[in-house]
Amino acid sequence: MKKIIENDINISASVSCMDLCHLKKDMEEVEKSGVSFYHFDVVDGKFNRCFILGEPTLKCMSKETDLPIEVHLAVYEPEKFIENYAKNGADYIAVHYEAVKNFNKIFGMIRHYGAEPILAYKSTTPPGEDFISLAKEVPWILKLTVNPGFSGQKMQTTAVKHIRQMRKMLNDADLKTRIQADGNVNVSTIPIIVKAGADILTGGTSGLFLENYTVKKCCSKMIEAAKNAM
Numbered sequence: 472m473k474k475i476i477e478n479d480i481n482i483s484a485s486v487s488c489m490d491l492c493h494l495k496k497d498m499e500e501v502e503k504s505g506v507s508f509y510h511f512d513v514v515d516g517k518f519n520r521c522f523i524l525g526e527p528t529l530k531c532m533s534k535e536t537d538l539p540i541e542v543h544l545a546v547y548e549p550e551k552f553i554e555n556y557a558k559n560g561a562d563y564i565a566v567h568y569e570a571v572k573n574f575n576k577i578f579g580m581i582r583h584y585g586a587e588p589i590l591a592y593k594s595t596t597p598p599g600e601d602f603i604s605l606a607k608e609v610p611w612i613l614k615l616t617v618n619p620g621f622s623g624q625k626m627q628t629t630a631v632k633h634i635r636q637m638r639k640m641l642n643d644a645d646l647k648t649r650i651q652a653d654g655n656v657n658v659s660t661i662p663i664i665v666k667a668g669a670d671i672l673t674g675g676t677s678g679l680f681l682e683n684y685t686v687k688k689c690c691s692k693m694i695e696a697a698k699n700a701m
């Protein structure tokens with residue numbers, strides 16, 4: 472599996488926000504921009520009322536890139552999806568706190584198929600009592616800051632509050648687990664979420680893929696805004 476190169480701040484690119492008619496061309500731009508990995512959204516139509524990306528696209532992308540790919544399974548019953556996504560190129564597989572009953576089993580399954588597990592929380596879900604024990608199992612927590620599956624939403628203040636709580640709980644437990652913020656991440660919202668404790672930032676339509684700007688320019692602006700807030 473491909474691993475991310477860890478920096479103080481890492482930027483990931485949300486694939487669903489790329490130009491899917493010219494994906495290869497957009498990938499070339501992403502790969503010279505400073506982005507550390509791809510964020511690949513999979514929704515089952517029940518977790519939220521949409522379907523976005525699937526295995527054939529992942530398979531094509533993984534053959535064409537040296538960057539790691541995080542597959543975000545915004546699905547119920549993730550056990551039905553893990554094997555296929557891992558075999559088609561997922562390096563990291565994020566499963567939802569709201570959808571997993573047995574974390575040992577699901578994290579074990581992800582590792583068995585050669586990927587690394589990530590724990591995801593919806594924007595409305597606070598960290599529970601098991602947060603620290605689960606955070607020890609993963610390199611980062613994926614915290615949605617909008618509802619899953621749709622671009623162009625406004626960041627939810629509750630989600631920012633949860634990031635702050637998570638970072639405090641991690642600090643109190645002396646854990647360096649990272650926190651990824653996903654949804655409406657841009658130069659205006661970055662100071663707030665970085666101060667709250669996020670250090671992996673997923674760029675989409677509002678932050679990374681902006682008309683009239685290169686991905687490289689947007690990525691540098693995101694990193695600069697984050698560093699100024701640290």
Ligand SMILES: O=C(CO)[C@@H](O)[C@H](O)COP(=O)(O)O
Pocket residue numbers: 485487488510512617618619620621622623624653654655656673674675676677678
């Ligand atoms: O698709 C989603 C939301 O689930 C994200 O992966 C993107 O990050 C959205 O980016 P913005 O359009 O909110 O900037």
